[in-house]
Amino acid sequence: MSKKIQAIRGMNDLLPSDSNIWSFLDSTISNLLLSYGYKYCRTPNIESTETFARAIGEVTDIVEKEMYTWKDNNGDSLTLRPEGTAGVVRMMIEHNLPREGIQKVFYNGPMFRHERPQKGRYRQFHQVGAEVFGVSDAKIDAELISITQILWKTLGIDAELEINSLGSAQSRASYREILSGYFNDNKDQLDEDSLRRLKTNPLRILDSKNKELESLISGAPKMIDYLDDDSNHHFNALKNYLESLDISYKVNPKLVRGLDYYNQTVFEWISNDLGAQGTICGGGRYDGLVEKMGGNATPAIGFAMGLERIALLIEDKSDQIINKRPHLYFASIGDSANIESMNLSKKIIEALPHITITNDMSIGTLKNQMKKANKSEADFAMILGEQELSEGHISIKPLKGQGVQQSIKLEGIIHHLQEIL
Numbered sequence: 480m481s482k483k484i485q486a487i488r489g490m491n492d493l494l495p496s497d498s499n500i501w502s503f504l505d506s507t508i509s510n511l512l513l514s515y516g517y518k519y520c521r522t523p524n525i526e527s528t529e530t531f532a533r534a535i536g537e538v539t540d541i542v543e544k545e546m547y548t549w550k551d552n553n554g555d556s557l558t559l560r561p562e563g564t565a566g567v568v569r570m571m572i573e574h575n576l577p578r579e580g581i582q583k584v585f586y587n588g589p590m591f592r593h594e595r596p597q598k599g600r601y602r603q604f605h606q607v608g609a610e611v612f613g614v615s616d617a618k619i620d621a622e623l624i625s626i627t628q629i630l631w632k633t634l635g636i637d638a639e640l641e642i643n644s645l646g647s648a649q650s651r652a653s654y655r656e657i658l659s660g661y662f663n664d665n666k667d668q669l670d671e672d673s674l675r676r677l678k679t680n681p682l683r684i685l686d687s688k689n690k691e692l693e694s695l696i697s698g699a700p701k702m703i704d705y706l707d708d709d710s711n712h713h714f715n716a717l718k719n720y721l722e723s724l725d726i727s728y729k730v731n732p733k734l735v736r737g738l739d740y741y742n743q744t745v746f747e748w749i750s751n752d753l754g755a756q757g758t759i760c761g762g763g764r765y766d767g768l769v770e771k772m773g774g775n776a777t778p779a780i781g782f783a784m785g786l787e788r789i790a791l792l793i794e795d796k797s798d799q800i801i802n803k804r805p806h807l808y809f810a811s812i813g814d815s816a817n818i819e820s821m822n823l824s825k826k827i828i829e830a831l832p833h834i835t836i837t838n839d840m841s842i843g844t845l846k847n848q849m850k851k852a853n854k855s856e857a858d859f860a861m862i863l864g865e866q867e868l869s870e871g872h873i874s875i876k877p878l879k880g881q882g883v884q885q886s887i888k889l890e891g892i893i894h895h896l897q898e899i900l
């Protein structure tokens with residue numbers, strides 16, 4: 480036998496037995512975003528490397544060490560997208576969409592980062608993200624947060640909201656000086672990564688995952704104490720909106736998020752049930768990015784949520800929250816009944832598109848087919864033999880203790896199924 484081929488580490492198959500949770504997540508999230516007037520969009524999985532380097536920032540974990548980048552046959556540098564915002568911004572600019580008015584969009588798809596695989600952290604993972612272009616008021620910041628809160632409620636997920644303000648570009652620049660001063664004074668305590676960031680982007684030291692730096696980072700001056708008037712106003716407005724929407728939050732002054740493009744509002748939703756990989760959704764405002772990517776200055780804000788982490792949180796209770804499709808098992812005996820079973824299946828599915836029919840493929844004995852029906856997860860078996868067919872009847876047998884077997888007239892079967900399913 481030849482050697483078996485395996486998938487790449489950190490890039491997982493979605494097995495058929497697990498897929499219903501994902502279909503449920505996809506449709507629940509899409510429906511919620513559509514209700515709020517967000518439109519679905521899709522950008523390519525691969526973009527020019529520059530799209531990400533420019534948007535995310537050179538001195539970030541993602542661009543420095545997590546991207547899958549290679550040269551194609553033309554020598555162009557391409558990258559598998561590590562996140563969704565850069566591509567959406569590129570799309571907005573390329574198609575001049577913000578000129579047409581406020582844009583509210585969402586995407587859903589795979590992202591790729593070369594990280595150490597562990598529970599809740601993979602090299603191919605999946606995000607749903609929403610982005611809004613053209614609104615600067617904190618009302619939209621609150622709407623995005625409110626949408627995610629509704630989602631956690633629907634899914635029965637317990638998550639805590641942390642918010643922070645990174646201020647305007649100007650207030651960030653003066654804070655940067657102050658922060659540099661602080662870390663320079665404590666240079667001997669910094670690790671190699673942070674020393675490098677001290678030169679290039681000291682704010683990113685606050686985002687360090689090195690536990691040994693925890694107390695040094697806790698003692699650092701806080702951006703929130705250096706906000707200018709406009710930024711304070713924006714942050715206070717957001718807090719007021721959240722309070723009136725009954726959304727509890729914690730201000731976390733250390734929250735800076737792993738990407739460079741944020742300003743003003745940043746937020747994360749954190750679950751305590753996932754260990755170290757507890758952030759299930761992160762977002763923030765990025766008013767400067769559209770211009771930085773070559774478009775006209777356009778305020779913007781968005782979030783992205785990690786679907787694997789959300790799936791982990793709901794897998795134990797998926798039976799309670801996912802509506803199962805009613806399922807029929809069709810057993811037929813004899814050539815003409817076999818043919819009729821296919822015809823009937825077609826008619827039934829046309830009339831009841833929300834159900835599943837398993838049409839037995841074995842052409843075995845009734846006993847064998849019923850054995851399989853009982854093993855399957857079907858709710859009812861439909862039995863059609865030559866005799867039933869000649870009498871114009873079909874039998875319906877409940878498989879989960881919902882009453883006794885009944886014989887139904889063939890022409891009344893759809894009506895009967897509509898009543899019981």
Ligand code: ATP
Pocket residue numbers: 562592594599600601602603604605606736737756758759760761762783784785786787788
């Ligand atoms: P972390 O701090 O956990 O590395 P991040 O700040 O890099 O997260 P974002 O870029 O903000 O993550 O992505 C938004 C969400 O996508 C995260 O909150 C998380 O739920 C999910 N996510 C990010 N990286 C991964 C990954 N490698 N595997 C699975 N999910 C991920």
Ligand code: MG
Pocket residue numbers: 540737
């Ligand atoms: Mg990360």
